[in-house]
Structures are given as structure tokens and as C-alpha cells.
Amino acid sequence: MRDRKYKFKVFAVVFAISFVCFSFYAYQIFFTPNLQFKKGDTYLFIPEGANFQTVSDSLKKNNIVTDYLSFAFISRLLGYQDAVKPGMYRISANMSNLYAVRMLKRGRQEPTKLVFNTIRLKQDLAEKLDNQLSLSKEDILKLLGDPKFVSQYGFDTTTILTMFIPNTYEVYWNIKGKDLFDRMKKEYDIFWNDERKSQAKSLGFTPVEITILASIVEAETNKQDERSIISGVYINRLRQGMPLQADPTVKFAVGDFSIKRIYDGHLAIDSPYNTYKYTGLPPGPINLPSTKCIDAVLNTAIHKYVYFCASDDLTGHHNFAETYEQHQKNAEKYRRALNKLNIK
Template sequence: MALRRRSQSFRPSRKWMVIMALTGIVALTALGVGYRYYRWFFASNIITPGTEAHYIYIPNGAEFDEVMALLQREKILKSTPSFHKVAQLMKYPSLIKGGRYRVRTGMSNYELVSALRAGKQSPVKLTFTNIRTKADLAHVVSQKLMTDSAELVKLLHDNDYLKQYDATSQTALARFIPNSYELYWNTDAKGFVERMHKEYRRFWSEQRTQQAQRTQLTPDEISTLASIVDEETQKNDEKPIVAGLYLNRLKKRMLLQADPTVKFALGDFTIKRILHKDLEIDSPYNTYKYVGLPPGPIRIPSITAIDAVLNAQQHDYLYMCAREDFSGYHNFAKSLAQHNVNAAKYRKALKERNIWR
């Protein structure tokens, strides 16, 4: 009898069984909820078209609804509700940062939201070369960045704004060194100018600054002369010779008589033949009328031309004329008499080809 009573004392009561059952239900429910949250956060939810890198572009100041609409247009979310839920839980709607973001197939909601929330952008490669005008530069930049082209042109004409960079609207183009750069897509006009100013200061190293001093020209004047050299010849091996010629004329206080400056003053670089009437235009850029360099570059000078001026060839040439074979090279002369002979050959070649303008 004693043994029977002892075994009965270990039998679970109905209350205990109910508690155990409820505990099991809660555990299973928690497990289910936890698994659902795990799936929301860490399961693959991104699929991109093709095998190449895919990017999404979020404008500065975008609202959460705009971001969701953008992602839906891109059709990269397997489950829109799960992304929306994770974004809310991670407080992304109050932490949106504009930019260009790379996405890949297999990313989880957590990975994508973390990247967007932290502003982990993929930079854009911007390359600009052979740029003549501020409008040309603004167009190229606006094709790659979120920079407003009209705003950039406006800044480059704003002397008050340019004072902080020791520049004017006339020398502004000297502040841009043509090259390839990595920038964030959501860079605005002011941000772009600031970044280019840093690159400009890096370009004008101590070595280049000392070379400029030896020519007795400022960096702006070097860039201005380099812009003329670029317009005079596309042959890189000839640029140091052309640069030396113009430096010779500057030292002698001779008129530069550079045809490209007249084209700039006329606003037409398509002109192939400068006429006598063109030389009468009253402009500080008309180097047939005014001694010395024009007020600023007539284009963004190439690095090759800048270095050609800094390392100009030493010679006695004072005159140049395009070769009559239209090779792109020039005939150089030390005397006006020899130059006139070269010029006559070129004029004859123009006539034979019926080039009058």
C-alpha cells in the first residue's frame, strides 16, 4: 500500500499537463514567428535581370514611398511586403540616403536595407576630355551624375561664388583637369566644383608650380596658353614646339596672332579659314588686336598641353602655318619672310580644295 501511494504522488496533475501543453504551443508559435522573421530578414529576396551588375538610383530627398515605387519598377523584389516590413523594422524610412547602389541576385532584405541605410554607394566613373565650353562640360557631367547642368553653368559664371576658388568666370575652365574620376552619382553642382578644385590642387604639385614659375606665368596663364596650344595642333609631339613659339612671342611683347582665339571671340570653332574681317572683332580674346594672353582659357586645356607649356621646346621660331599637305602638322619659321612663303603655300592648297571659310 505504501508503494502504491508513492507512485501515485508522481503522476502529473491535470493543471500541470495544461501548463505543459500551453508552453509547447507558445514555443511552437514563437518558433514559427521567429522563422518568419528570419525569412523576412535573411532569406534571398533580390533577383536582378541578367548576369551583369545592376544598379538602382535613389534621388536626394526621396521619401520611403518613392523608394518602394522605384524598387517595384525595377522588378528586383521577390516579395515586396517582406522588404517593406524589414525596412520599417530597421527604421529605414527615416534614414534614406540618395545615391547609386549596386544590387545582386541572392541579396537578403537585411543586406539591401543595411546598404541603403548606411549610404554604401557604388561610385560612378566620370571621364571628360576635349571640352570647349562650360555648357559642354555641364552636359557631360549631367549625363553621368545627378548634377543639374543649368545649375553648374550658372555657378561657372558666378564671380562671387568662384572667389572662394581664386577664379573668375573667365578663368573657371582652368580649374578643371580633364581625366577620369570616381564620384558619387548624387553629387550636386557645388559638390562637383568642390571635388574638381581638390583635383586641381593635387594636379598643381610643387614640381609643376616650380616649372610654372620658371616660365614667369601663373597656373591660370599656363592653362590659358595650353588651351591655345590644344586648338592649334592635335599632334602631341608638336605641342612643345608650339608652346615654345608662343612663349617666344610673349617675351618679345609681340601679338600672339593665334587664330583659335579669334574663333573663340567669334563663337565659332568650325571656321577653317580666318578672313581679314574676322581680325577686326573687338574682343580681349582677339590676339591680333591685343598684346599678351587672353583673359582666360578658350577651352579646358589637356594635361598634355599644360605639360607641353611647362616643358616647352627651346628654339627661335616666331611664326607657324599649317602645312599645305593637311597632315595636321605645321611649318615653323624664324622670320616673317619665311613665314610668308609658308602661308602662300597653305593659301594655295586651300584654294585648290575650294575651302573659303
């Protein structure tokens, strides 16, 4: 009898110790921090079509997981190994296995801030998007150059860039190409509200034409106080049937944005973007103008200037003129200033 009691006590003690040990280990693998790094947060990028092995390799490569076996165990237990979802996931310091696996399995990814500005060409936009999203620049360029695809948004392959309004947007890293274009069209429609469309109409232009004009103004000056004046010069020229003769369009046509001075050889290039050779607006934008510049064009200054030239003080400001004679004087001062500095 005593023997049986003794054995029972021993069993009870062993069971209690085992239970405590098991509970402690279970708590450890489920709830204690296992995703650790020096400080702050890090991000786990899971591409489309990835499997659990891809996730594992990324975690190991970036030294995110302290104990990989416990992470793999919880992943198998919760069914994550067969439920990998693509996306960009924010991994917080000291995150537990349980929290991390649940987050990954449910696809609770972190939106990324998409920023694009200082864009000149489709290639530039594609590279900016490629650097911030899972989309490849090749896929983006294919969409931008697809006439049928862009026509559903009301643009052609020459004007499609005007749909992309420079700003900061929150999107998911693994957004599909079609979804990205849908989002940009939505933002375009928000920007081009009734008031802005009315302003454009009162000037005699469409939103696309305003953006094309703004792209030229943007390239002409970074002086916000001069943009509406320069816009007024170009509008006066268009209304009088004069060629725009905008140097930035020639640089765009030549494909060399480092040109400091425009020479006859540049002006001879046969391109619809050469506004010395062809009257009217070019067929598309020469960059993605800022919203401030678009608004400056919509609020064009009313004046009689039809000429302007960079100021001879080389500060980036301009001298404006109503007559060709005055313009020639201003241009000569500017040429002398360039020659003095040996700027070719």
C-alpha cells in the first residue's frame, strides 16, 4: 500500500514537473519574442508565387528569426506553410512566433508610400515604380505603351503620363498593374475636380493640354512666382498663332537634358516636340509637372508679354518683353553673361 502511494507521488511529481516544463516551452515558442533585430522595424517582402521555403530563406538571409525551428513548428501547426500570401509585411522588434505567423497567414501586410516626381520619360516612371513596388519596369512600360489598355482611361500612349499626378500615395507593395492604373485614374479624377476643369475650359484647354503646357513651364523655371507669367506668355503665343519656341521641348526632342545653350543644329531636328519647327502644343508632356505648376497654369497671369529670356544675373529668373526689339536686347544681355562664364 505504501509502495503504491509512493509510486503515485513520484508519478505526480514527475507529471507536474513535465507539465510545467512543457507549458514553459510551449509559452516560449508561442509567445516569447523570436523575431529580433537591432532596433526599430524591418520589412519582409514576399513576392507573388512564393512558397514557405521562399519565406524561410528570406527570414534566414536577413537574420530576422532567432529560433527558426520554433517558427517553422508554429507555421506548420497553424497551417501557414500552405497559405503563404504575397506582400510587404512589417516585422516589429520582439514580435512573437504566434503573432508573426497569424499576421502572415491572414495577409495583414503594410501599405507602402508610393512617391514619384521629377519624371521626364516613361522609362523614368517605370524605374521609380519598379524601385518601390513588386511590379517590374518591363511590365509597367508594356502597359504604358499598350494603345488598347491606356484607351480605357481616356488617354493614348503619348498622353498617358498626364494621368499620373505627382504625389505620395499609400498602396500595397504587390499591387497589380491594372489596379495601379485604376488607382491613378481615380486620383486623377479627384485632382481634376469641377473647379479645375472649369478653369481649364475658361482658358480654352483640356486638362491634358493644361498638363502638357505645365510640363513646359515646369522645365522653364523653378521660380513659383514666375510660372503663371511664363504660362501667360505661351498662351498669348498660342492665341496669336506663334510657335511656342520653348527650349525645353527642343531638349526633349534631342533627348539631351544637359544642354545649356540651344544652337541651330538643335533647332533643325524634325520632331513634333520641336516647338520652334511646329506650332501648337507638343503631342504629350515633356515631364510630370507638379500640382503647384498645374495650378499656376490654371491661374495664368493676364498680360501682353509674348517673349521672355533668362535674366543676365543668372539667378534663374527671367526678363519679359512685349516687343521683339526689347526681347533681343534682353537676349543679348543673357548671351554676354553666358559668354563671360564660357558656358557653351
